[in-house]
Amino acid sequence: KVPWLLTYLNVIGVVYIITRYEVIYHRDCDTGNVVIAGLFPLHYISDRPDNYSLEDTPAPLICRRYNFLGFRWMQAMIFAIQEVNNRTDLLPNVTLGWELFDTCNTHARAVTQALNVVDSINKQPKSMKLRCYHQLICISALIGPTASDKSIIVSNILSVFDIPQISYGATSRLLSDKNVFSSFLRTIPNDDEQATAMVDLLLHHNWTWVGAVAGDDDYGRPGISRFKEEAAKRGICVEYTAYVSESMSPDLLYQTAHEIKNYNATVFVTFISATHLVPLARHLRDQNVTDKVWIASEAWATSDSVLFIFAADVFSGTLGIATRGGDMPGFRSFLEGVSxxxxxxxxxxxxxxxxxxxxxxxxxxxxxxxxxxxxxxxxxxxxxxxxKEDFTDSGTASSAYLGWTDLEKSYNVYLAVYVVASALHNISTCVEGEGLLKDGGCPSLNNLTTWQLLAYIKEVNFYPPGHDYQFNFNENGDPNASYKLVSWVPQLNAQGDVTIAFVHVGNYSCMAKPKWSMNDSAIYWRSENKEVIPESVCNGDCPPGYYTIQLQSACCFKCVECPTGEYSTSTNSPICLACNRTFRADDNRTGCIPKYEEYIRWGDAFGITFSVLSAVGIIITIFTAGSFIKMRGTPLVKATNRELSFLLFFSVACCFLTPLLYVGKPQDWNCKGRTVSFSLSFTFCIAAILVKTLRVLTAFEARIPVTYKKWLGEHVQVFVVMVVSLVQVVLSVAWLVVEPPNVVVTESKVGTAVVVECNVGNVVIMGFVYGYLCLLALTAFVFAFRARKLPENFNEAKFITFSMLIFFIVWLSFIPAYLSTNSTNSTAVSCIAILASTFSLLACIFFPKLYVLYVTPQRNTVEEVRQNTANHAIRTS
Structure with a gap:
């Protein structure tokens, strides 16, 4: 009890001191069963006279600069009370009265009037009671004041006595703290939701780099602080924050305007009252700051004081977040009838x-x-x-009073009256056992206390006149947030002057999804192209082909071109993506295109050369075979074993065809084909040469038994070739079954290309295949070397020795050449080796015979053969 008593005594002392100095035109009243007090700013400022001193009794404060909007808000309260009194369905046996005060928009006057209300309610000595035309009155609740800073001061007083206070314009988030402001409620959403609505609006237009201007008071600082918290959570950065008040020096205001002009941010979010903004606006106009987009908080979103003075010069194109008003049928007629x-x-x-x-x-x-x-x-x-003056002849004053700017606060006042009336109606119709007091008790209107009325006000739930939604308060005394977005559109009036029209372009509701719905095409943008939304970002977008590197600020980044081989397709991409290995980034690095595939193409120099050489080899092979067929009756052809020769022709032809499998884009089928073709063609070829050499050697080798020589007959020779080659066939089949060669794509040394080639498959089996081929070649070479001096078939063994020697030289040279070249060239080396070794076999084995057949046919006789044999016998005897 002691803290409460001390507070009460302090209040009484303040009342005694302050009420000694009355403010001019301080109140207006009308009696009733229940009286509602209202605090309205009918003036913008109050001060002492110029000759003020403390040598005599201090002169009263003088209120200056009349506020026509404040008077209209006051009339909205009178209109609502009269409307309630005229209704038969709401408080039929109760008459509401009013007690109206002018705060002069200052803290001192707001405190004075709040203490007057406390004095009335708490029944102080008669000399302290308020009088309404000589009648003592008792106030039940208070509506107002408008601004957050004044509301905070008033609520600090009223909350001590649980006197209901309903503000129609105070939006500060501080007032939602019921531990401090227990009796405060409002019909306007708090700044928490307004800050969220602002952030949603910025993100809707992709504005991530903004400035902020706030009033240096209990409205601006908490509001802008809440906005900055929400903005930071959602990726919006505030480049600059200025705190402004009407008492700032001209130098500071000039400096603030200069800083706003020079900052990069195009969009400036504001939490400031019109009173604080006007002094800054003068300097913004003087410095020609006309390229900014202003986001107006509800305190000045539709304010006449800013509109009439600076709107066309500085604030056209502003987006204002205003509270959504409602219809008040008959209100305009009521205003026009005021006199x-x-x-x-x-x-x-x-x-x-x-x-x-x-x-x-x-x-x-x-x-x-x-x-x-x-x-x-x-x-x-x-x-x-x-x-009997007519409002149509009063010019600017009439426009401020009757115009529909800031109509939302008028509706909020109207709504506040209905909140009190609804609570009183619920009290008057309360049924014992169902009330809000202890044990379901109901209060009495004849002995109603402020705390009882406060309990019912907090629980109101009614339909405002002419609307289909229910109005109620949440646990913090705040209504559901609902705003409208207005665009400040300049237009010419009948006199040719530029005025501002508030165009309704969007709505916001905290209960809707999405919360904002807006008509972007109806918004006026102050730019050369009125349809292009202004940008407000730290730096321009990084185009596709670049990625962003975050700088110190979360909203600022550096654009860096994607590395070679990587790309980005979106604007402001945080990373670059690597192309698939068969693709590369295009020149702009905005997408992937197929890499150039490196392989021997048919139209390449290698492809044409190998095709021509293969064709030449096949033609020569066919010509040679044809010559053997044509001259099959000659001793030279008969001595070659025709079956074995034609098997050799076939094998050589296959060897010439093998390089064609290396030309063109590798595929699985030709990867397998080239391996089998190479191994089997050369195996059959060398096997035939081996048998040929063995036959020559056995024909002149006396140490070989005659029975063994019979096994080397013509048909047996072909069979031997088949048996020897069968081993290679088995190895090749095993290669294809276990792990066949297939296509692989590897990176080229040139980053813009890939190599398409065939891998070897199973390395072990490949080793056996090539090892067996080398074994046959080595055996054939040994036998041919031993038979090199024998005269059989015009020294055939000697030429076979040459062919095997060239064969080994070619393939021994092939190994380092193959290993030292890149993949495409290694394929070319393989083709060269195949062609070289095949041509050497064809040339060394068959060209001497063609020479005899066509150049020296006189040597192609039985006698010549016998003579050569006889000469050999004489040399070796």
Whole structure:
């Protein structure tokens, strides 16, 4: 109890001190069974007179710069109360009254009026009670004030006494803390959801690099802090933050405007009231800062004070996040009907009428109560008012009062009245046992306390007039967030002046998915191309073909070209992707194209050369075979064993065909074919040569028994060739079955190409295949070398020795050449070796015979053969 008592005594002391200094035109009232207080900023500032001193009793604060919007908000409260009083379905036996105060948009006046409300409710001594035309009144709840900083001060006082406070314009997130502001509620969403809506709006337009301007007060600092928290979570960076107030020096304001002009960010998010923004706006206009896109918080999203002075110069193209208002049927007619006769005795009406029509309102027209007679202003105008002036002739003042700018706050005031009325209605219809008090108890309207009313206000759930949605508060005293997006579109009026139209271009609801729905085509962009959305990023996008390197700021990056062989297809790609090994990045590095495939093509020099040489070899082979057929009756041809010779012709022809399998793109079938063709062709060929050599050797070798020589007959020789070759056939089949050669693609030394080639398959079997072929060749060479001097068939063994010697030289040279070249050239080396060894066999074995057949046919006789044999016998005897 002690802390509460000390707080109460402090309040009483402050009330006693402050109420000694009355503010001019401080209140307006109308009695009723239940009275609702309202705090409204009918002036923008208040200060002391120029001759203020403490040598005498301090002069009262003087409120300056009339606020027509504040008066309209006040009228919205009167309109709502009168509407409730005229309804028969809502509080039928209760009349609502009002007590209205002017805060002058200052903390001091807001505190003064809040303490007056506390005094009324807590029944202080009679001299301290509020009077409404000589009647003592008791206030049940308070609506207002508008700004967050004033609401915080007022709530700090009212929350001590559990007096319900419903603000229509305070959005600070601080006010959602019910541990501190326990009796505070509002009909406008808090800044937490507004900050989220701003971030969603930025991301919708891909704005990730922004500036921020906030009021240096309890509205701006918490609001911009919440925005920056949400922005950081979702990848938006704030380049610059400025805190502004109306009390800043001109030098600081000039410097702030200069910094805003020079920063890179195009979009500036604001959490600031119009009062704080106006001084900065003057400097923005003077420095021609016209290339920024402003995101206006609800405090000035549809503000006349900024609109009329600076909108066309500085703020056209602004996107304002305004609270969504509602229809108030009859409200415009009510505003147009307001006059001194409809609200007699109101000091606020007197000043409003004089400021609107630039005339002095005499006491006969603007009647003041005896209590307020000392509060009249000095006559500022020469002409007297008639009380029947027409709003259509009042120019700017009428536009500010009757225009639909900032209509949302008027609706929020209207809604706040219905919150109190709904709570009172629920109390009046409460059934014992179903109430909100202990054990289901119901409070009495005749003895209602503020804490009881607060309990019912927190639980209201009603349909606002003319709407199909239910209004209620969450646990923090906040309504569900709902905003509209307005675009500030410049247009010419009838006088040719540039004015601003608020175009409704989108809606936001915290309950919807997606939360924003907007018509982008209706938004006005202040740029050369009105259809192009301005950019607000730290740096330009990295095009495809580049990747980003993050810099110190999360929103800034460096563009780096993708490395060779890699690509990126998207804008601002964080990485580059490697192409498949058979593909390479294109010149722009934005995609993959097939790599050049390295292999011997038919049209290449190698391909043409090998094809021609193979064809020549086959033609020569066919010609030689034809010659043998044509001259098959001659001694030379008969001595060669025709079956074995034609088997040799066939084998040589196959050897000439083998290089053709190395030309063209390798595929599995020709990889297998070239291996089998090479091994079997040369095996049959060398096997035939081996048998030929063996036959010559046995014909002249006396140590060989006669019975063995019979085994080397013509038909037996062919059989031997087949048997010897069968081993190679078995090895080749095993090679194809176990692990056959197939196509492989390998990287070329040139990064833009790949080598398509055949691998060897099973290395072990390959070793046996080539080893067996070498064994046959070596055996044939040994036998041929032994028979090199024998005269059989015109020294055939000698030429076989030459052919085997060339064969070994070719393939021994092939090994280092093959290993020292790249894949494509190694294939060419293989073809050269095959052709060279085949031509050597054909030339050494058959060309001497062709020479005899066509050049020296006189030697192709039986006598010549016998003579050669006889000569050999004589030499060896």
């Amino acid at each position: 001194p006769s409809t609200q007699p005795g109101s000091p606020f009406m007197k000043e409003f009428w004089e400021k609107t029509f630039q005339c002095s309102c005499p006491p006969s027209i603007c009647q003041l109560s005896e209590h307020d007679s000392d509060l009249s202003t000095h006559n500022e105008y020469n002409d007297n008012c008639t009380g």
